[in-house]
Amino acid sequence: MNGRVQRGRWRVAASVCLLAVSIPAAAWAEERIDASPSNRYSTPSIEIDQGEKVMFRNGDVATHDVTAEQKGPDGKPLFASPLIERGEEAEVKLADTLATGQYGFFCSVHPQMKGTIKVNGNGTPKPRDGAAAPGAGDGSTPGAAADDTDPVVGVRILSSAMRATRSAGVLKVSVSVDEAAAVTLRAVARPKAGGPLVTIATGRLAMDGAGKRKVEALLTKAGRRALRGRKRLAVVVTAKAVDEAGNVGEEAHGRTLGVKRGKR
Numbered sequence: 001m002n003g004r005v006q007r008g009r010w011r012v013a014a015s016v017c018l019l020a021v022s023i024p025a026a027a028w029a030e031e032r033i034d035a036s037p038s039n040r041y042s043t044p045s046i047e048i049d050q051g052e053k054v055m056f057r058n059g060d061v062a063t064h065d066v067t068a069e070q071k072g073p074d075g076k077p078l079f080a081s082p083l084i085e086r087g088e089e090a091e092v093k094l095a096d097t098l099a100t101g102q103y104g105f106f107c108s109v110h111p112q113m114k115g116t117i118k119v120n121g122n123g124t125p126k127p128r129d130g131a132a133a134p135g136a137g138d139g140s141t142p143g144a145a146a147d148d149t150d151p152v153v154g155v156r157i158l159s160s161a162m163r164a165t166r167s168a169g170v171l172k173v174s175v176s177v178d179e180a181a182a183v184t185l186r187a188v189a190r191p192k193a194g195g196p197l198v199t200i201a202t203g204r205l206a207m208d209g210a211g212k213r214k215v216e217a218l219l220t221k222a223g224r225r226a227l228r229g230r231k232r233l234a235v236v237v238t239a240k241a242v243d244e245a246g247n248v249g250e251e252a253h254g255r256t257l258g259v260k261r262g263k264r
C-alpha cells in the first residue's frame, strides 16, 4: 500500500517534468506547412503557439500558396504566403498574429487544397499592423515615421467569355489599391490537366493614389495558345502592389473563363 502511493507520486512528478520541458520547446519552434506532389498539403493541419512563425515549403512541382479562408478587418486574408514555385520556402505572413482558435486555409491556385492551423493558448500573438494603427500617425516622432504598412491591393477578373478574351488578346481585370503603388499582374492557368501552370497574361500599372481601375492584361503567346479551341479555362490572377517605401501587398482572384457569372 505504501508502495502504491509512492509510485503515484513518482508518476505525478514525472509528468510535471515533461510539461516543463515541452512548453518552452514548443515556444521556440517554427512550424511548417508542406506541399507535396501532387497538389496537396502533406501537413494539412498544424498546431502553433500564439505569436509563433509559420513557414510554407513547396515540395511539389506546381505553384502553390497558403491563403487564410477568413479575412481580417482590413479585408485581407488573416494570413497568407506568397505563391511559390517548386523547392521554395516562404513565410506565411501574419500567422503570428493569430489568437487561440482554429483557422482554415487553402491554395489560391488549387482551392481544393485545404488545411487548418490550430493556435493553442500558449504564447502571445504579435500585433496586427493595420489593426494596431488605423491611419494613426506616429505622434512621438513627427514627420519621421517610416512607412512600413503594406499596400492593400484588390483584384477581380472581369473577363468571362473565352472567345471575346481570345479575340481581344487581353484579360480584363479590375485593380484597387489603398495608396499609391506600382502594380504588376500575372495570370496563370493549367491548360493541360496535370500539366504545368503557365503564365497566360501579364500587365503592370502605376496608381498615383488610392483608387480602383480597369486594366487590360496582355495575353502571352502561351496564353493565346491556351485559349485556342477551348470552352473553359480556370484562371488565377495575382496582383502585386509595391508602394514607394517598398512595402508589398498581394492578392489573387480565380475565375473560370467560359462560365457565366452566377451559373454553373
Ligand SMILES: [Cu+2]
Pocket (backbone or CB within 6 Å): 039, 062, 063, 064, 065, 107, 108, 109, 110, 113
Ligand atoms: Cu496550389
